[in-house]
Amino acid sequence: MFQRTEPAxxxxxxxxxxxPARTGEPLAAALLAAGVVRLRGTVLSGAPRGAFCMMGACFDCxxxxxxxxVQACMVAVTPGMKAAP
Ligand code: FES
Structure with missing residues (x-):
């Protein structure tokens, strides 16, 4: 389980x-800290995909x-940001 070291x-x-989130942290990190591990399903099978590499290489996020x-690991949180699968 991923935990944020500073408060939201x-x-x-x-x-x-x-x-909850922290301004400037990667969106993928904010979602993981909130317990969101499934960010989308694959087009063909619907298999779950979520943040994996956290550095912009895998595109699973x-x-x-x-x-x-966007890639959730490459986008910084801004207050009130609205994201969806
Ligand atoms: S987690 Fe791999 S590109 Fe975002």
């Missing part, structure tokens, strides 16, 4: 749920942030 200072929205397709 804002919230984000993940697929309609409000989650692809999500949507306010309409843009």
């Amino acid at each position: 200072d804002c919230s984000i929205e993940w697929d309609g749920a409000v989650l 692809v999500v949507q942030v306010e309409g843009a397709v």
Whole structure:
């Protein structure tokens, strides 16, 4: 289980749920700290995918942030950020 070392200072929205986060931390880290490990399913089988490499190499953390397709490990949290699978 991933745990944040400093307390949350804002919230984000993940697929309609409000989650604690810390401004500037990677979105993938904020989601992991909140217990979100499944970020999407594969197109063909629906197999679960979530953050794996945490350095922009695997693309398993692809999500949507306010309409843009991004790698969650490469995007910094901003207060009120809205993300979805
Ligand atoms: S976790 Fe691998 S690209 Fe984001």
